[in-house]
Amino acid sequence: MTGDPTTLCEAFQRTAGRFPDRVALRGADCGRELTWADYARRVRELAVGLAGIGVAAGDTVAVMLTNRVEFHLVDTAILHLGATPFSIYNTFTAEQIAQLFANAENRVVITESRFLATVRAADPDGRIEHIVCVDGEFEDTLTLDAVIATPVTDFDFDAAWRAVRSEDLLTIVYTSGTTGPPKGVELTHANLLFEFAAMEALAPIGPDDRVVSYLPDAHLANRAFAHYNNLIRGVQITTVADPKQLIATLPQARPTLFLAVPAIWYKVKSGIETLIAAEQSTPRGLLLRWAVDTGASVARLRFAGRSAPLSLRIQLILADRLVLRTLRARMGLDAIRIAVSGAAPIAPDAMAFILGLGFPVCEAWGMTESSAAATANRPDAIRIGTVGQALPGVEVQVAADGELLIRGPLVMRGYRHDPEQTAAAIDAEGWLHTGDIGGIDADGYVRILDRKKELIINAAGKNMSPSNIEGAVRVSCPLVQSVMAVGDNRKYVTALLTLDPDACAAYARRHGLADGAPAVLAEHPGVLAEIESGMREANARLARVEQIKRYRVLPVTWEPGGDELTPKMSLKRKPIAAKYAAEIEALYD
Numbered sequence: 001m002t003g004d005p006t007t008l009c010e011a012f013q014r015t016a017g018r019f020p021d022r023v024a025l026r027g028a029d030c031g032r033e034l035t036w037a038d039y040a041r042r043v044r045e046l047a048v049g050l051a052g053i054g055v056a057a058g059d060t061v062a063v064m065l066t067n068r069v070e071f072h073l074v075d076t077a078i079l080h081l082g083a084t085p086f087s088i089y090n091t092f093t094a095e096q097i098a099q100l101f102a103n104a105e106n107r108v109v110i111t112e113s114r115f116l117a118t119v120r121a122a123d124p125d126g127r128i129e130h131i132v133c134v135d136g137e138f139e140d141t142l143t144l145d146a147v148i149a150t151p152v153t154d155f156d157f158d159a160a161w162r163a164v165r166s167e168d169l170l171t172i173v174y175t176s177g178t179t180g181p182p183k184g185v186e187l188t189h190a191n192l193l194f195e196f197a198a199m200e201a202l203a204p205i206g207p208d209d210r211v212v213s214y215l216p217d218a219h220l221a222n223r224a225f226a227h228y229n230n231l232i233r234g235v236q237i238t239t240v241a242d243p244k245q246l247i248a249t250l251p252q253a254r255p256t257l258f259l260a261v262p263a264i265w266y267k268v269k270s271g272i273e274t275l276i277a278a279e280q281s282t283p284r285g286l287l288l289r290w291a292v293d294t295g296a297s298v299a300r301l302r303f304a305g306r307s308a309p310l311s312l313r314i315q316l317i318l319a320d321r322l323v324l325r326t327l328r329a330r331m332g333l334d335a336i337r338i339a340v341s342g343a344a345p346i347a348p349d350a351m352a353f354i355l356g357l358g359f360p361v362c363e364a365w366g367m368t369e370s371s372a373a374a375t376a377n378r379p380d381a382i383r384i385g386t387v388g389q390a391l392p393g394v395e396v397q398v399a400a401d402g403e404l405l406i407r408g409p410l411v412m413r414g415y416r417h418d419p420e421q422t423a424a425a426i427d428a429e430g431w432l433h434t435g436d437i438g439g440i441d442a443d444g445y446v447r448i449l450d451r452k453k454e455l456i457i458n459a460a461g462k463n464m465s466p467s468n469i470e471g472a473v474r475v476s477c478p479l480v481q482s483v484m485a486v487g488d489n490r491k492y493v494t495a496l497l498t499l500d501p502d503a504c505a506a507y508a509r510r511h512g513l514a515d516g517a518p519a520v521l522a523e524h525p526g527v528l529a530e531i532e533s534g535m536r537e538a539n540a541r542l543a544r545v546e547q548i549k550r551y552r553v554l555p556v557t558w559e560p561g562g563d564e565l566t567p568k569m570s571l572k573r574k575p576i577a578a579k580y581a582a583e584i585e586a587l588y589d
Contacts, residue, residue: 007189009161015234016040028240028249046077049147051155057082060106064088066241067213070134080161086172087218091561094121166190173220184416185368194409195371198391207234209256214240216567224372225259250332258339262346263569270478274506291323295356303384347471348385371410386445404438405431456487472541477534479503482558494587495551522555550587
């Protein structure tokens, strides 16, 4: 095979052929490792077996799995048949899954035992012909071994994957739906290969790199950053089925590439702030605070294009040797070459804090409909407060109403079976209307203000960004996990807050409290005093009209995939407003 690969099947075959003895996939417990040779053999076996149960080119196959090695095996095997795998969020209800089945028209589902009841409930009419369960034998299901044992005798595996074309459908990604039913974004092999070629120009990636797959594979960011990165660039993947085990996994996985949504970076910041608070009066605590503050100060200057004074640069060298290097190693993030923050804007102060720790975090921006990133900060040219410049071959412009538009080969084929929504999203000139409001500076750096439909317009007609307000609170209040700013058509801004369980547990230990549950601490005077102090600090960062006048600390925790948060931890603003209408109205009494 010469030239660049034209499909992800061809990319996988090249990668497996070049590095047969290297580890390609591994479980979080290190008990299971597959080399590229193992991976290629299993893909061949599974593809032939899936053909045996009727999966053919042009078909769709649903995959509802946690982050585990089997996800990569079955997804890649399906691709080699010329079929299209699509992933389902683990938190989706049977009703939501039924909508996906109707849109995708799949006849096969690959899942695990914990989701069997939900999958079956999503198919009351029995249109699903085969349910494959990857972790055991259950009634009316097939195991992976059973699939492998039913091959088509005359099936030509190599001919099947070679017949796949660049314009063929690679996957359908169903949006998590903050405002309505999920839409099926159709992406081709050409879309993703262009995306990776563009990203390669910013940061070369190869088989020596390691990633941790812990975010949902139903979300394109993780699917691309881990799974497709693995197929195309040969990076090694460590799978983490339970995101709560991420912290324990990082020290032994030691990723060189790391992807996180802003909520994860806020949690890193909160954890370190909690560590400092626990020893604030001790020499160790003072040293830690000095080191962190020194790093953040240099980061702010460096990434604003200004040179730090020699004395500050010397202090940073000492801070890194004495504290920061050890801190990164304890977290298992000392090997990181490139870290990416995406899915939502991150507060500039939080970004400076994270960069100051020595993490090369590049904020990027895009959407499922643009095959993930359309812009990104280069590791050597990060500009805090921006999402970087357009990737090579991608055009970004600002419409008359401030909406950002994207054009290029990474724009989706369209929404599945929905020409009206497709026409609304992609205009006649090929511009994808993103729904994000932003601007582009003279150097081409893009800034995101907020979602077009989520801007707060107060009673006086002032436009405000809720994410900017919420980011200020997250930076200033380590005890807070989720924030939703309210103020549309109101006289002033209010907010609903929830507490971070981990930060609450640390607070309880620090203060000798028997119960550190958020429901208990939401009414604790000491916690409320800390939050009040943090809110004053947050308001000091905001324009007067943006400042939060009243707020409510809720005695609950909002979980990803629940009523309040999408699986990628974005706020479901309308459902939250409806569910907590009484609490919101009380803030305006």
